[in-house]
Amino acid sequence: MPLLRSETQGRLLAELFLHPDREYSLRSLAKGVGVSPPTIQRDVDRLVKAAFLHEKRVGNSRLVRAAIDHPVFQQLADIALFGYGPLAILPDILSRISGISDAFIFGSWAARYSGQAVGHVGDLDVAVIGHPPRRDLFQAAEQASRRLKIETNIQRIGPEQWEDEKDPFVASIRSSPRLQIRLFEEEAP
Template sequence: MLGELLAWIYLHPEESSSVAELARRFKVSQSTVSREADRLAEAGLIQTERRGNMRLLRADLTGPLARPLTELLALTYGPSAVLADLLPALPGVAEAYIYGSWAARYSGEPGPPPHDVDVLVVGDVDDDDLADAARDAERRLGREVNVHRVSVASWRSADDPFLTSVRSRPTYAIVEPGDPR
């Protein structure tokens, strides 16, 4: 629970989250979240603020651990981890990539946390299955997940300007060609 809590706070640094909403999200008691928040605040990893009877938690981005911790949490709890849990299980997925802002962050390009996740799925996968996976990912990540599906032939072709653009920028592989499933 501690890793998930820390990941939520650090991967949503633009937000302050209340103890109550985090307890609901992680299906634990408010006292459990509050106890973990005390430990994280004492370690200098989060900031806490009181607004009336609400206790708000926010990532402390001023410390020396903020950047490497955010990168580690993004890899272990962020879009790459969530999508790697969901997409390989879908029949017909030949390849899958994160592209756009999240891929740029994973490749080291600086910038603010992206507001959504762009995913390219290559193969002949059922649209309903993809939509279900996207909704599950959105729920787990707290961010919109935009899935674009293309055929293997389209991905291999150089004719599509959109795919040419995707290939010219950073991508992060979720399912690579030939991944055993």
Template sequence: MKMASPMLLPLLRSRSQGDILAVIMLDPQRERSLSEIAEETGTSVSTVVREVDRLEEGGLVATKRRGNTRLVRAVTDSVVYKPLADLLAVTFGPAAVLRKALAEVPGIERAFIYGSWAARYAQRAGPVPDDIDLLVIGEPDRHVLADAVAEAESVLRREVNVRRVSTQAWVAGNGSFKQTVLSRPVVDVIGTHHE
């Protein structure tokens, strides 16, 4: 079954293609193995291999072997790198960029994107959102969290609206906010959905 082009960037063939490109292009200093890219994007290794092969043929990524492992990195001196990275940052970037920014923030049990960006990611029609809604569950230090979010905002070029809820309040809560958020698409950034 052929998948529709992604709502976030209909120029691409698939959401997997956008996720793979975002992970590689928005963290260009890091070399990743094909299996790391597959894990980060929730995509099969065979899909990653196909996409990386295309990207390498087009001069957008470079690969090298370390033993049996094929490592991938963005080619940043290409004339198309900067415009492509800019486009990915405002379309597929939020999940990849926030995942990286929040990974080092202690006290986060779970974080996910909800609202209009998550809806577009789930193929619900509409324009690319102007901001990102992020729910953080846990007890992270407010200042450390704010610094991480500010770093992500500079890459994403848009505001990230953070709602912070303690783990206890989230687990105990059955209010309308929680019900509304969980009745619509969410995109996990830290932790996974168990509701």
């Protein structure tokens, strides 16, 4: 998003503003965003100073959360949702499903995120590698569509199919931009 200073800042805003009910330690926030704790600390310091975040100390830990009482909270949440939402929301949804070994976003949303000029992005394409129950994936797609405000399609690809270099569907995904979805275990802040 050219409105923001960096991709890290966008992912940080998405993590915080799309989960306003959560408090984060700087370590867990850095892990969720995929950067080092010192990098997160600099950005968090700026956001706290501007009153976009509330902070508190518990022992040696510094906990932060989005300031939902800030006058532009909703506008920032909307920008974060548009530019970075799937990367912040999908890990929560997919990490609860057994049988997924890998997951990523592909298609027009991934192309736009990667800097390619694409027109209107009307849906979100997600691939999961493994053998998760189809019913769980259907429910996950519905939940993601509601939370992300964009139709979400989740494709299940078995590990054998994913390794098949002659499979045309797999070949088309592999030859296009795709974004890794960080699957994780829920951890206490």
